[in-house]
Amino acid sequence: xxxxxxxxxxxxxxxxxxxxxxxxxxxxxxxxxxxxxxxxxxxxxxxxxxxxxxxxxxxxxxxxxxxxxxxxxxxxxxxxxxxxxxxxxxxxxxxxxxxxxxxxxxxxxxxxxxxxxxxxxxxxxxxxxxxxxxxxxxxxxxxxxxxxxxxxxxxxxxxxxxxxxxxxxxxxxxxxxxxxxxxxxxxxxxxxxxxxxxxxxxxxxxxxxxxxxxxxxxxxxxxxxxxxxxxxxxxxxxxxxxxxxxxxxxxxxxxxxxxxxxxxxxxxxxxxx
Numbered sequence: 346x347x348x349x350x351x352x353x354x355x356x357x358x359x360x361x362x363x364x365x366x367x368x369x370x371x372x373x374x375x376x377x378x379x380x381x382x383x384x385x386x387x388x389x390x391x392x393x394x395x396x397x398x399x400x401x402x403x404x405x406x407x408x409x410x411x412x413x414x415x416x417x418x419x420x421x422x423x424x425x426x427x428x429x430x431x432x433x434x435x436x437x438x439x440x441x442x443x444x445x446x447x448x449x450x451x452x453x454x455x456x457x458x459x460x461x462x463x464x465x466x467x468x469x470x471x472x473x474x475x476x477x478x479x480x481x482x483x484x485x486x487x488x489x490x491x492x493x494x495x496x497x498x499x500x501x502x503x504x505x506x507x508x509x510x511x512x513x514x515x516x517x518x519x520x521x522x523x524x525x526x527x528x529x530x531x532x533x534x535x536x537x538x539x540x541x542x543x544x545x546x547x548x549x550x551x552x553x554x555x556x557x558x559x560x561x562x563x564x565x566x567x568x569x570x571x572x573x574x575x576x577x578x579x580x581x582x583x584x585x586x587x588x589x590x591x592x593x594x595x596x597x598x599x600x601x602x603x604x605x606x607x608x609x610x611x612x613x614x615x616x617x618x
Contacts, residue, residue: 366378368392368394368396368442368444369392369393369394371444371477373477373480373481374445374446374448374449375443375444375445375446375449375450375489375492375493376443376444376472376475376477377441377442377443377444377469377472377473377475377492378441378442378444378473378477379439379440379441379442379469379470379473380439380440380442381402381437381438381439381440382434382437382438382439383436383437384434384435384436384437385405385432385433385434385438386432386433387431387432387433388431389429389430389431390429390430390431391427391428391429391430392426392427392444393426393427393446394426394444394445394446394447395423395424395425395426395444395445395446395447395452395453396423396424396430396442396443396444396445397421397422397423397424397442397443397445397459397469397496398416398421398422398424398432398440398441398442399420399421399440399441399442399443399461399465399466399469400416400417400418400419400420400421400438400439400440401418401419401439401440401441401466401470402418402437402438402439403418403434403436403437403438403439403440403574404416404417404418404434404436404438404570404571404573404574404575405422405432405433405434405438405440406432406433406434406571407422407424407430407431407432408430408431408432408433408508409424409428409429409430409456410429410508410510411507411508411510412456412457412505412506412507412508413505413506413508413567414457414458414504414505414506414567415504415567415568415570415571415574416458416504417504417570417574417609417610419460419461419466420458420459420460420461420502420504421458421459421460421461421499422456422457422458422459422504423453423455423456423457423458423459423496424456425447425452425453425454425455425456426446426447428456435571435575436574436575436576441469441470441473443469443472443492445493449493450490450493450494450496451497452493452496452497453496453497453499457501457505458501458502458503458504458505459499459500459501459502460499460500460501460502461499462495462499464491464495465492465495465496465499468488468491468492468495469492471488472485472488472489472492475488503601503602504567504570505567506553506560506563506564506567507552507553507554507555507560508553509548509549509552509553510552511548511552513538513539513540513544513545513548514538514540514545514548514549514552516537516538516539517531517534517535517537517538517545518560518564520534520537520538521534521561521564522564522568525564525565525568525585525586525587526584526585526586526587527587528587531545531546531557545557562597563601565586565587565588566586566597566598566601566602568585568586569582569583569585569586569594569598569606572585572586573606573610574610579591579594579595579606579607582594582606583595
């Protein structure tokens with residue numbers, strides 16, 4: 346079932362169904378809905394169910410107050426119940442959302458990016474076809490149970506970034522996010538944020554689990570995923586995220602994601618299809 350998500354979409358529209366949809370208004374403990382949008386700007390909200398957001402086409406950015414993920418085709422993000430989150434996409438995106446009550450089954454206890462296998466992808470599509478206005482029959486319930494059983498075993502994907510909470514470090518993070526290509530060193534960024542470089546370096550490790558250099562590189566890679574998913578060339582993206590040498594960008598991308606940008610998106614397109 347392809348349906349319009351319940352939140353006011355400020356950019357673009359789905360051509361799925363023309364009625365609003367509230368996940369918390371559904372009685373089923375577990376269900377899946379799908380939708381596609383030319384662009385997407387789903388505002389901040391929290392749900393009483395956990396949510397798995399699987400992207401079958403396009404690239405989706407998912408945010409919580411402490412994390413950010415960029416999700417290409419064939420990948421997913423798990424959001425635990427009652428966590429504020431928002432979704433956005435600058436180009437066409439198609440996704441399937443699994444909503445599960447916390448007591449429905451043993452579920453992942455932490456939010457994060459995942460790699461659904463082919464069976465999980467097929468089950469998400471199949472369960473999305475089930476009606477939401479009546480209890481599932483026995484065959485449908487078995488499909489749902491297999492889907493739930495598979496979730497805890499899904500491998501994690503390196504598609505996320507912990508976002509700092511300290512306001513001084515947030516200013517540095519926001520500056521880099523707005524202009525990822527900037528070449529400013531931590532000392533300069535720290536002065537502008539009203540903190541010493543030594544304190545900034547310590548807080549980055551404490552709040553994100555990464556050094557400043559590691560965090561900055563991961564940010565650039567996630568921005569690169571967004572831009573590559575929007576159709577930009579590898580050369581253009583390399584410059585946009587701060588690499589003057591395209592070969593260096595490709596090498597860093599391959600180290601992080603296991604393949605070159607062109608092959609990576611080609612491979613995930615085949616897998617998602």
